[in-house]
Amino acid sequence: MKVMRETIVSTARELFRSRGYAGASMNDLADAVGLKKSSLYVRFPNKEALVPAVLDLTLQETFGQKDLGSRQWDAEFVEVIELIATTLTDRGRCVGLHLAYGTSDETPIAKDAVRAFFQAHRDYLSSILSRAMPVDVARDIATDTLARLEGATAFVAIFGEKDAMKRAVRLSIAEAQKAAAANSLSSPS
Amino acid sequence: MKVMRETIVSTARELFRSRGYAGASMNDLADAVGLKKSSLYVRFPNKEALVPAVLDLTLQETFGQKDLGSRQWDAEFVEVIELIATTLTDRGRCVGLHLAYGTSDETPIAKDAVRAFFQAHRDYLSSILSRAMPVDVARDIATDTLARLEGATAFVAIFGEKDAMKRAVRLSIAEAQKAAAANSLSSPS
DNA sequence: GTCTATATGTCGATAGAC
DNA sequence: GTCTATCGACATATAGAC
Structure with missing residues (x-):
């Protein structure tokens, strides 16, 4: 099922807020929004773009x-x-x-x-x-x-x-x- | 040559200040003070103790x-x-x-x-x-x-x-x- | 140096909607 | 068929710890 972009972004925000840029991993973000890591890289070219x-x-x-x-x-x-x-x-x-x-x-x-x-x-x-x-x-x-x-x-x-x-x-x-x-x-x- | 504890600590401080806890690695610290990583673990039990x-x-x-x-x-x-x-x-x-x-x-x-x-x-x-x-x-x-x-x-x-x-x-x-x-x-x- | 875990990032394959 | 979103496996690097 399709995950909305805003869901990814606001979940990334929670992770960045609590763990910082270096401490937040793309894997954690993928798990949190219910996607695999590779699917995140379809939406965003890299972590920095978040x-x-x-x-x-x-x-x-x-x-x-x-x-x-x-x-x-x-x-x-x-x-x-x-x-x-x-x-x-x-x-x-x-x-x-x-x-x-x-x-x-x-x-x-x-x-x-x-x-x-x-x-x-x-x-x-x-x-x-x-x-x-x-x-x-x-x-x-x-x-x-x-x-x-x-x-x-x-x-x-x-x-x-x-x-x-x-x-x-x-x-x-x-x-x-x-x-x-x-x-x-x-x-x- | 022996590296003083204060050298390690103040170098760790620079790293924590510029890169944060997650972003600062024991490897970087070892390189910066001129020790091997294993020698750091003789002085400090783990990264958190720094x-x-x-x-x-x-x-x-x-x-x-x-x-x-x-x-x-x-x-x-x-x-x-x-x-x-x-x-x-x-x-x-x-x-x-x-x-x-x-x-x-x-x-x-x-x-x-x-x-x-x-x-x-x-x-x-x-x-x-x-x-x-x-x-x-x-x-x-x-x-x-x-x-x-x-x-x-x-x-x-x-x-x-x-x-x-x-x-x-x-x-x-x-x-x-x-x-x-x-x-x-x-x-x- | 070694070991294990985990990081970012890539790529071909796949499942479903139309 | 085609288009879109997703996945699984992988490459490579580096982390902490001993």
């Missing part, structure tokens, strides 16, 4: 159906970082970060995909924030927010603690609103 | 020769997080985090060592901060500081950017001083 597929799927699930700009900037900002934080807390690890650490110059396609993945996150947050503050400030706050969320994920992964993630969300929102307020003072609308 | 050795060495290098309490709390806090930040920026990755993501229930000894590693970091920072604020506040700020540093490291690893790390250091210091000031108002010395 990485862009996995990250693209994740990007689409995170930002896919949002129509940017239809609401207040801060409502959109809160929604998206809470979505990311919830996913990271539930899954316990970030696939993107695990792949970032697990790829190197020997896997250039995977490395590029990881860069694109984080750049897309930063760009998306930055475009929301820049509606309320200068673009350079928006970019820094977007970066720092992502850094906080990734760092808090480490405490979920290592200790199972979720408090750090809650504080990361709350403090990141507070920082964004503070920057927006400072901006509206210097250049009122 | 993990506590690597993390203990790192802990000792980070906190080893400090005598806590001999100076102002904030001078000590700044010094230690700048040391950590500089190491993370220079090396581009955190061994502890790479091992945290790379170990699982199948490697319980490594997993425990990772927990101890991060717990030691948190305890050390927390003990400095608690000289200027309540212990629960100190613990949260210590955790958030480590999370910021780890998250900023991701941007070094992925984009080669060092700015996020600089902001993480600056903002973490500011948060700590703000909490200390709030505490000294409510309970002046």
Whole structure:
């Protein structure tokens, strides 16, 4: 029976998230989706090609159906970082970060995909924030927010603690609103 | 010629940092230190046993020769997080985090060592901060500081950017001083 | 060096839908 | 018949461990 591509990709994502790039084997993936290894190589030319597929799927699930700009900037900002934080807390690890650490110059396609993945996150947050503050400030706050969320994920992964993630969300929102307020003072609308 | 244990451990650290637990092989380590693989197994019972050795060495290098309490709390806090930040920026990755993501229930000894590693970091920072604020506040700020540093490291690893790390250091210091000031108002010395 | 397990990747054969 | 998805066996390399 035919196995859908998305099944393979999302199963590969689970494996990459829990075991990393080197630790996840094509055999494990084949077993998990109910195929033989050779059938996987019909769909994907090699293991590395799974990485862009996995990250693209994740990007689409995170930002896919949002129509940017239809609401207040801060409502959109809160929604998206809470979505990311919830996913990271539930899954316990970030696939993107695990792949970032697990790829190197020997896997250039995977490395590029990881860069694109984080750049897309930063760009998306930055475009929301820049509606309320200068673009350079928006970019820094977007970066720092992502850094906080990734760092808090480490405490979920290592200790199972979720408090750090809650504080990361709350403090990141507070920082964004503070920057927006400072901006509206210097250049009122 | 005899190869020192510390040479093996610090070389293993480089490998774990760059390739992760699964990606680093005993063969690579043997080649890098100029030994045969069989000689490595004389010193370490298995690959997993390298993990506590690597993390203990790192802990000792980070906190080893400090005598806590001999100076102002904030001078000590700044010094230690700048040391950590500089190491993370220079090396581009955190061994502890790479091992945290790379170990699982199948490697319980490594997993425990990772927990101890991060717990030691948190305890050390927390003990400095608690000289200027309540212990629960100190613990949260210590955790958030480590999370910021780890998250900023991701941007070094992925984009080669060092700015996020600089902001993480600056903002973490500011948060700590703000909490200390709030505490000294409510309970002046 | 040896042994066993397992990794990625290839290729011809095959079973069923139309 | 043909097309598509899958499989089984295989080649080659390298892993951890002794």
